[in-house]
Structure formats: C-alpha cells, structure tokens
Amino acid sequence: MTDSAERIATNLRKGVLEFCVLGLLAQAERYGLELASDLQSRGLIASEGSLYPLLSRMRDGGLVDTRTVAMGGGRPRKYYTITTAGHDQLATFAAVWRSVGAEVNTIIEGTA
Amino acid sequence: MTAEDTYLRSVERMLSSIAPEHRADVLEDLRGHFADAEESGRPVDDIIRGLGTPAEIAERAQEEFGVSLDADDARAERAWRVLHGAAVIIAVLTGVVVAFIMPSVVGSAATVSSDGTVTVTDTTQTLVSADGLWVALIALVPALVAVVPLLVPRAARLVTSVIASILLTGMAIIGGFTIGGFFLPTALLAWTALFAWLSLRGRGVGLGWRIVGGVVTALPVIALTAAFAGFPGRYADTAGPDVQFSAWGWPFFAVVLALAVLIVFGYRSAGWVLAAIGVAVMVFGLVSGELVAMLFVWLGGIWLTVGLAHAMTASRR
Numbered sequence: 092m093t094d095s096a097e098r099i100a101t102n103l104r105k106g107v108l109e110f111c112v113l114g115l116l117a118q119a120e121r122y123g124l125e126l127a128s129d130l131q132s133r134g135l136i137a138s139e140g141s142l143y144p145l146l147s148r149m150r151d152g153g154l155v156d157t158r159t160v161a162m163g164g165g166r167p168r169k170y171y172t173i174t175t176a177g178h179d180q181l182a183t184f185a186a187v188w189r190s191v192g193a194e195v196n197t198i199i200e201g202t203a
Numbered sequence: 204m205t206a207e208d209t210y211l212r213s214v215e216r217m218l219s220s221i222a223p224e225h226r227a228d229v230l231e232d233l234r235g236h237f238a239d240a241e242e243s244g245r246p247v248d249d250i251i252r253g254l255g256t257p258a259e260i261a262e263r264a265q266e267e268f269g270v271s272l273d274a275d276d277a278r279a280e281r282a283w284r285v286l287h288g289a290a291v292i293i294a295v296l297t298g299v300v301v302a303f304i305m306p307s308v309v310g311s312a313a314t315v316s317s318d319g320t321v322t323v324t325d326t327t328q329t330l331v332s333a334d335g336l337w338v339a340l341i342a343l344v345p346a347l348v349a350v351v352p353l354l355v356p357r358a359a360r361l362v363t364s365v366i367a368s369i370l371l372t373g374m375a376i377i378g379g380f381t382i383g384g385f386f387l388p389t390a391l392l393a394w395t396a397l398f399a400w401l402s403l404r405g406r407g408v409g410l411g412w413r414i415v416g417g418v419v420t421a422l423p424v425i426a427l428t429a430a431f432a433g434f435p436g437r438y439a440d441t442a443g444p445d446v447q448f449s450a451w452g453w454p455f456f457a458v459v460l461a462l463a464v465l466i467v468f469g470y471r472s473a474g475w476v477l478a479a480i481g482v483a484v485m486v487f488g489l490v491s492g493e494l495v496a497m498l499f500v501w502l503g504g505i506w507l508t509v510g511l512a513h514a515m516t517a518s519r520r
C-alpha cells in the first residue's frame with residue numbers, strides 16, 4: 092500500500108473499529124487475544140495492543156461487558172460479551188453505514 | 204526482568220495520564236493477551252511485535268479517554284485537601300501545645316545556702332501562665348492563616364494558598380528558635396500541598412518526585428548516623444536522652460531507610476507508615492520539653508510531609 096492509501100485506510104478503520112468489535116461480539120463472545128488476532132488478520136487494526144484501550148472505553152460506555160472464566164491452572168480468562176446497548180448501537184451503525192456507503196458508492200462510481 | 208515485564212512496565216508508565224481504572228483494565232487485558240498467546244506457543248518477541256509499541260497503545264488510550272482531566276483533577280483535589288488539611292491540623296496542635304502545655308524557662312534564681320553551695324532553680328511556666336491568654340493565642344495565628352485557603356472558593360485557592368504558605372514560612376523564620384520554628388512543618392505541608400496540587404493537575408508526578416521524597420527522608424538519618432558513628436563514645440559519658448537515643452536508634456533508622464527506598468520504588472503504604480512515624484516523632488518533640496525538641500518537630504514534620512505527599516500521589520498499592 093502506498094503512504095496515502097495507508098493513511099486513508101487508517102482513518103477509515105479508526106471510525107469503524109468500534110462497530111467491527113461489536114459485530115464480532117454479536118456473533119460470539121471472545122477473549123482479548125481472539126478479538127485482536129481476528130481484527131488484525133482482517134487488516135482492521137495495525138497493532139493488537141491498540142484494541143485494549145478501545146475495549147476498556149467500550150466497557151465503560153456499557154456497550155460491552157466481561158465475563159471471567161476460570162482456566163486450567165487457576166488462571167482466569169476474561170471474555171468480552173455484547174450488551175443490549177451494544178446491540179442497539181450496532182444496529183444504528185449498520186443503518187448509517189448502509190446509507191453512507193450507498194451514497195459514497197454512487198459518487199465514486201465511474202469517477203475512479 | 205522478563206521482556207514481558209519490561210513491556211508492561213513501559214505501557215504502565217506511558218499510560219500514567221489516563222484514569223487508574225482504565226490503566227488497570229488495559230494492563231490486565233495485556234497480561235491475559237500474553238498468557239493466552241504464550242499458551243498457543245507464540246514466542247514472546249513475536250507477541251510483543253504483534254501488540255505494537257507501548258507508545259502506540261498510549262496514543263490509542265489518549266484518543267479513547269482524552270487526557271481524563273476529571274480523574275486527574277479529582278486526584279489533585281484530594282491530595283491538596285489531605286496535605287493542606289494536615290497543615291491546618293498540625294498548626295492547631297502545635298499552637299495548643301506551644302501555648303498551653305509546653306514548659307519554657309522564664310527565669311532562674313540562684314540561692315546560696317549557709318555552707319556555700321549554690322543552687323540554681325529554674326522557673327518553668329507555660330506560655331499562657333507566663334504571658335496571659337492573649338499572648339498565648341498568638342500561637343494559634345498560624346492555624347488561622349493556614350485554614351483560609353480551605354475556606355475560599357476554588358478560583359481563589361492558588362492565590363490564597365501561595366500567600367498563606369509565604370506567611371507561614373515568614374512566621375516560622377522570623378519566630379526562629381522561639382516558638383516560630385515549631386511551625387516550620389506547617390509551612391512545609393502547605394507548600395507541598397500546593398506543589399502536589401499543581402503537579403497532579405499538570406504533568407503528574409514521576410520518579411523525580413519519589414527520589415526527592417526518598418532522599419529527604421533518608422538524609423536526616425544519614426546525617427545522624429554519621430554524627431554518631433563518626434564520634435564513637437562522644438556521648439557515652441553523657442547521661443540522659445542522647446545515650447538512650449543511640450541505643451534504640453539503629454533499628455529505627457534502618458526502618459526509616461527501608462521506607463525511603465520503598466518510597467523511591469513507589470509503594471504507597473510506605474508513605475502512610477512514614478507519615479505515622481513523622482506524627483509520632485513530632486508529638487514526642489512537642490511534649491518532651493527537651494532542648495532538642497525543635498529538632499524532633501522538624502524531623503517529624505519532614506517525615507510526615509514526605510509520607511503524606513507520597514501516599515497521596517503514589518500509583519502503586
């Protein structure tokens with residue numbers, strides 16, 4: 092990717108990352124590493140570590156919750172789950188995304 | 204220290220400007236991330252590369268939480284109230300003790316008995332019985348000065364606090380080795396409250412602040428140790444407090460030095476313990492009636508100030 096393509100992608104991803112997290116959690120609860128690896132393999136985050144401040148803020152905002160599961164060896168593992176407020180937010184985003192995406196597609200179609 | 208520890212330490216430091224609960228969240232998640240990734244057989248270097256630099260995480264946290272002014276503000280407010288409150292309490296205590304309890308020599312009379320022996324009798328009185336209530340009440344003026352910044356609206360705090368600190372320092376210095384000097388700890392606490400308040404609202408306090416705390420805590424101990432160790436037997440023929448002092452002094456000094464080290468490392472509880480020791484030493488100085496009372500009050504005042512300031516600003520336990 093060129094520098095300018097990278098910059099555009101970074102900016103776009105920044106705006107949608109939160110909703111991608113909600114989307115993945117709507118499919119199934121996941122623990123941090125799972126989420127981070129998934130998002131990174133999809134190219135939605137550049138570095139896995141940047142996910143955790145986002146998760147902390149989302150939990151603070153009531154969009155996600157956590158569930159601690161005892162693992163072998165006594166180590167607890169924290170699973171993230173989506174809350175009702177998170178589902179609502181995801182639905183709102185989906186509607187906005189569809190309408191914005193459609194408009195953007197209409198405009199750039201044939202111009203590039 | 205393992206590469207993982209170094210990495211987490213570095214993240215913790217870089218996240219110092221965000222609220223403690225978010226910082227704890229992020230660190231806990233990172234620890235889980237390390238544990239899960241290691242379990243799946245990823246080498247630590249690879250995990251760290253995947254996570255990105257601590258600076259990247261800090262940048263993202265900054266974006267998510269802003270500079271968390273609210274949390275910083277609340278912490279600064281609490282630190283200021285506790286430290287300045289302590290200045291007022293110490294001023295009241297010192298004032299009461301100096302005015303009503305502490306004996307001071309007001310005169311001595313020599314009598315010569317028939318066999319030629321001269322007996323010197325010192326008359327000691329408290330300030331209130333020697334000079335009357337109104338003079339004694341002067342000893343409570345520092346407490347009145349110190350309480351003003353706590354009562355004014357927040358907007359006027361900086362100005363009143365600076366003025367009160369200057370006045371308290373002035374009174375302590377002008378009063379010198381008479382009763383003024385007893386109020387040096389009050390002035391010290393007021394200045395420290397102000398400094399902690401401004402620092403916590405600004406860039407926060409770091410290693411430099413803790414090193415100063417540790418050094419200031421340890422210095423009197425090192426100075427006293429040097430004085431005793433350098434001149435063995437110097438006080439041996441002196442009966443009285445000096446000899447007792449050196450006997451129980453060593454373990455006590457060791458404890459204070461250990462606390463100084465723990466403070467540099469950032470352990471909050473060391474601050475509370477040192478503050479308690481400071482109060483005990485001050486009270487001992489105030490009620491002892493010894494010639495060196497002033498030194499005890501200063502020493503205790505320094506430890507109380509450092510201990511309390513550390514307890515209010517430390518980020519670890």
